[in-house]
Amino acid sequence: MRVIVIGAGVAGLALARGLLHAGHEAEVYEEAPEPRTAGGSVTLWPGSTAILRELRADHAGIGRRLETLESWAPDGRRLLTVDLTAAERRYGHPVVHVARSELVELLADGVPVSYGVPAEHVVPERAEARLSDGRTVRGDVLVGADGRRSVVRRALWGGDPAELSGWVTWQGFTTAPTALTVGRRAVMIADTNGVCGLIPAGEGRLLWWFDVRSAPGRPFWDDDPHVVGRLRERFRGWADPVPAVLETIEEPGFFPHHRQPIPTVWGRGPTTLAGDSAHTMPPAMAQGANQALEDAWLLAHSLGDLRAYERRRSKVVRRPARLAAAEPTNTAQRPAAGLLPDGLVTRLYTVLLRRYSTYLLTVS
Ligand SMILES: Cc1cc2nc3c(=O)[nH]c(=O)nc-3n(C[C@H](O)[C@H](O)[C@H](O)COP(=O)(O)OP(=O)(O)OC[C@H]3O[C@@H](n4cnc5c(N)ncnc54)[C@H](O)[C@@H]3O)c2cc1C
Numbered sequence: 001m002r003v004i005v006i007g008a009g010v011a012g013l014a015l016a017r018g019l020l021h022a023g024h025e026a027e028v029y030e031e032a033p034e035p036r037t038a039g040g041s042v043t044l045w046p047g048s049t050a051i052l053r054e055l056r057a058d059h060a061g062i063g064r065r066l067e068t069l070e071s072w073a074p075d076g077r078r079l080l081t082v083d084l085t086a087a088e089r090r091y092g093h094p095v096v097h098v099a100r101s102e103l104v105e106l107l108a109d110g111v112p113v114s115y116g117v118p119a120e121h122v123v124p125e126r127a128e129a130r131l132s133d134g135r136t137v138r139g140d141v142l143v144g145a146d147g148r149r150s151v152v153r154r155a156l157w158g159g160d161p162a163e164l165s166g167w168v169t170w171q172g173f174t175t176a177p178t179a180l181t182v183g184r185r186a187v188m189i190a191d192t193n194g195v196c197g198l199i200p201a202g203e204g205r206l207l208w209w210f211d212v213r214s215a216p217g218r219p220f221w222d223d224d225p226h227v228v229g230r231l232r233e234r235f236r237g238w239a240d241p242v243p244a245v246l247e248t249i250e251e252p253g254f255f256p257h258h259r260q261p262i263p264t265v266w267g268r269g270p271t272t273l274a275g276d277s278a279h280t281m282p283p284a285m286a287q288g289a290n291q292a293l294e295d296a297w298l299l300a301h302s303l304g305d306l307r308a309y310e311r312r313r314s315k316v317v318r319r320p321a322r323l324a325a326a327e328p329t330n331t332a333q334r335p336a337a338g339l340l341p342d343g344l345v346t347r348l349y350t351v352l353l354r355r356y357s358t359y360l361l362t363v364s
Pocket residue numbers: 006007008009010011012029030031032036037038039040041042100117118119120145146147148149150151255274275276277283288289290292
């Protein structure tokens with residue numbers, strides 16, 4: 001089949017790889033003039049690292065394999081440790097944290113993409129898109145993998161269903177040496193002021209992020225000229241390495257959190273969606289890129305029945321999306337984390353990772 005893919009993010013590139021391996025024709029059209037490699041880094045759970053293997057996108061040389069996920073109090077007391085190697089043993093694939101840039105480059109390798117040609121108008125019933133250069137392209141199937149502001153979704157649904165969750169992320173990498181940079185621990189520190197996350201991303205980089213409440217026109221929003229000073233003030237006195245990280249911040253990246261309802265069926269006729277275009281969610285459960293890969297994997301095997309693909313995926317993707325929409329890592333009562341035994345939480349987390357993955361639910 002000939003498949004038109006709009007968008008060369010994680011969903012579009014992974015889908016194109018899967019389609020090409022399955023013997024289909026895939027044409028990818030991307031708005032940006034070159035691969036969009038901006039952003040921080042993403043955690044890939046075992047379902048996703050398994051999918052990358054199937055897509056012959058070898059992640060062994062990039063990112064950092066993670067062994068634990070820890071919750072700390074601001075004074076550095078460890079409240080909870082989730083053993084991620086339990087999921088690795090159970091499912092046979094690791095948890096890896098990779099820079100978004102490296103993931104995009106890995107997936108783009110060998111995939112023909114037309115850059116600098118945004119789709120401007122889409123006719124879902126005909127799997128047809130008009131591009132900015134005046135061309136009209138038509139396939140047997142058209143997939144909107146064009147992210148949160150999807151034009152394909154607009155043609156299908158008629159609007160943008162997403163709303164701000166009230167939380168934003170300020171983030172970046174630091175290459176200042178810290179004990180966490182060379183470790184295999186993801187750490188989250190939280191209190192009522194907000195959250196600080198710290199995860200090694202390989203190549204001497206530590207991803208840091210701060211989640212705080214904000215809204216347009218308020219402090220900590222995108223146009224706040226004093227945001228670096230505000231972050232230093234808000235998180236002052238937190239445990240090492242937070243003070244050292246705060247010192248290194250220069251131009252932090254801004255990432256507002258959006259959430260949206262996810263319909264059971266999200267396409268029409270020969271047109272469907274994959275990734276954020278169908279199910280934007282806050283990064284609270286670290287699932288955005290993972291669910292994009294899950295869509296791509298299933299869709300590459302489901303071209304004959306797009307509604308069945310949507311039904312199967314919506315059932316699974318709603319689980320992390322609903323939880324993420326409530327921003328649990330930002331709003332949960334911190335002391336509760338210290339009451340739960342690590343072993344129990346590890347078992348629950350391992351089960352949860354399977355419930356969030358169509359791939360693992362299918363093969364393991
Ligand atoms: C530049 C960037 C930085 C990001 N940084 C982070 C981050 O730091 N942390 C995080 O958790 N998530 C981040 N994300 C979101 C994360 O990548 C996605 O949640 C997840 O990977 C799902 O991917 P996706 O392919 O569905 O969407 P996206 O990654 O958003 O990809 C969509 C692609 O479609 C393209 N596109 C949009 N409109 C059109 C059009 N009309 N025609 C053609 N192409 C179009 C976009 O340019 C983009 O390349 C970022 C996304 C982008 C694009």
